[in-house]
Amino acid sequence: VGDLAGFAAATFTRGVRFVQVPTTLLAMVDSSVGGKTGINLPTAKNMVGAFWQPSLVLVDTSVLSTLPQRSYLSGLAEVVKYGVIDDADFFRWLEGNADSLASKEDAAVSYAIQKSCESKARVVGEDERETSGRRAILNYGHTFAHAIEATSGYGKLLHGEAVSIGMQMAAHLAIGLGLCGEDLLVRQTDLLKACQLPTTLAGVDPDVMLPVMMRDKKVAHGKLRFVLPTKIGAVNLVGDVDESVVRSAIEACRS
Secondary structure, three states: OHHHHHHHHHHHHHOOOOEEOOOOHHHHHHHOOOOEEEEEEOOEEEEEEEEOOOOEEOOOHHHHHHOOHHHHHHHHHHHHHHHHHHOHHHHHHHHHHHHHHHOOOHHHHHHHHHHHHHHHHHHHHHOOOOOOOOHHHHHOOHHHHHHHHHHHOEOOEOHHHHHHHHHHHHHHHHHHOOOOOHHHHHHHHHHHHHOOOOOOEOOOOHHHHHHHHOOOOOOEOOEOEEEEEEEOOEEEEEEOOOHHHHHHHHHOOEO
16 A cells, blocks of 8 residues: 555656555555555566655554554564664564564564664665665565565465565575575574564475566666675675576475
């Protein structure tokens, strides 16, 4: 809803002011902040859109009590993402408070939302329109995740569930390329599982996913680029990755 309303606001009379009032955890920590708006095409996600900043983002955590538990937990994937890409201290805090987050304890939830929004705002402030490459780090796991969503059918998996699996694929890819050690994958896996998120997917197929991934917005000169971790709290944008290593990373997450 936020993406659609934001896209309408960006295009109607070439732009009208709008306010984001996110009502899911995922929207609170991610899509409502940063000014990206868009709609999906049948074959790829968020392919039609605009950068259009909201005048205000109003987060009321009381609405989280109205969410199905699966929807709420899905949002935790984006929270974990910020720890991996930008804030090792926050990642450690998440490791110690995953149970509190999964059970929706107010203080833990409010802190996680605050830290996530601060992290995203910091990255967006450095690269609002994704021109320097800095903002691309927010897409950690998303190249895989968007392909998972497109090939499994939108709605079968929630976005955060696909991101969780996508982050696992990205970590496997980083290990395969020698960018990080196995310990990162172990810590990430343990945290995602503690947040009751999926880390594998039945029947995942590289032959189906790879053509969709080639339509990703981060493809440059026909070559896939990935946001990959070097350690907890740091990632790099890596290009010209051999397809065989990508296949292995996808297959590593087949359940």
